[in-house]
Amino acid sequence: MxxxxxxxxxxxxxxxxxxxxxxxxxxxxxxxxxxxxxxxxxxxxxxxxxxxxxxxxxxxxxxxxxxxxxHRMDQQQKELQQIPGVEVSRPAENEIAVQLTNDILFDFNSAALRPESQQTLRDLAGNFQRYPDETISVEGHTDNVGAIDYNQNLSERRAYSVKDYLSTQGVPGSRITAIGYGESRPKASNETPEGRQLNRRVEIHIRATQS
Incomplete structure (x- = not known):
């Protein structure tokens, strides 16, 4: 009963x-x-x-x-689309993807966040706090310039930099995972400068729970 x-x-x-x-x-x-x-x-x-x-x-x-x-994810997606400097998509009904280019977040070969990128991350953190019943996955990606191992390590360090900053802005670290994919998941061709720029990115995947 x-x-x-x-x-x-x-x-x-x-x-x-x-x-x-x-x-x-x-x-x-x-x-x-x-x-x-x-x-x-x-x-x-x-x-x-x-x-x-x-x-x-x-x-x-x-x-x-x-x-x-x-309904909750539709509303969140609309709010995220108002944040400057991010690209928002909906790869699945229970998932929102937010993309930030590494050229905005980081200097060349660095995993330290640029000061001008921090406002965008603060805005994202505020959104994530308003929707606490979700998991957040931060993924780092690079182009294919340089050694594979170096790119893998750089992508991991950049993903953790974003995760750590979100945590300092009030998003519980237990909700966030960070992973680096190096050059293994290109979004565009690495044969052109434009394509390589698209491949240097951080993606944040927000997934609904059943709470």
Whole structure:
């Protein structure tokens, strides 16, 4: 019985104040909600001995949770797009990607943040604090100029520089991971200066949780 009460409360807490908006966002967050609903539905089915009831309640919970997550990430994406110097995209319904070029963040061959880049990172940190139920992955990338091992190390140090700065601005370090990919994930051709500039970047991937 406790699982049923929990499920009812969870579904109610996920309700949007705008029914039309809820319907739209439920579709965007359906993948996330389905996963959460499946887990709760299985728990209900096991406790009640009625798998059909569990599946039905789980589906309802999943739809409601997915709607809230989709709406929340849509709003966050709009806010991030107002920050100067960043490129914002949506690679998945439960993920936002923010790209910053290394030429803005760092001097050549350096992992020390440039002073002029710190305002952008402060703005990002403020946004991340307003949406605490998400994980943040900071990824460093380089072009193919120089030794592979050197580029790998540089990309890692730059990723950690961004992570550490975000932490100093109030984003819990437990939410942030940092990883360097070196030159292994180019975004454009390294045959041109323009392409190499695009490949020298830091990407921040924000992923929704099921909170």
């Amino acid at each position: 406790s699982i049923l009460v929990f499920a009812t409360l969870l579904a109610a807490s996920c309700a949007s104040s705008n029914p039309d908006d809820q319907n739209q966002k439920a579709k965007r967050g359906a993948g996330i909600g389905a996963a959460a609903g499946a887990v709760v539905g299985a728990m209900i089915g096991n406790q009640t001995g009625n798998p059909k009831t569990g599946a039905a309640v789980g589906a309802a919970i999943g739809a409601a949770a997915g709607g809230v997550i989709g």
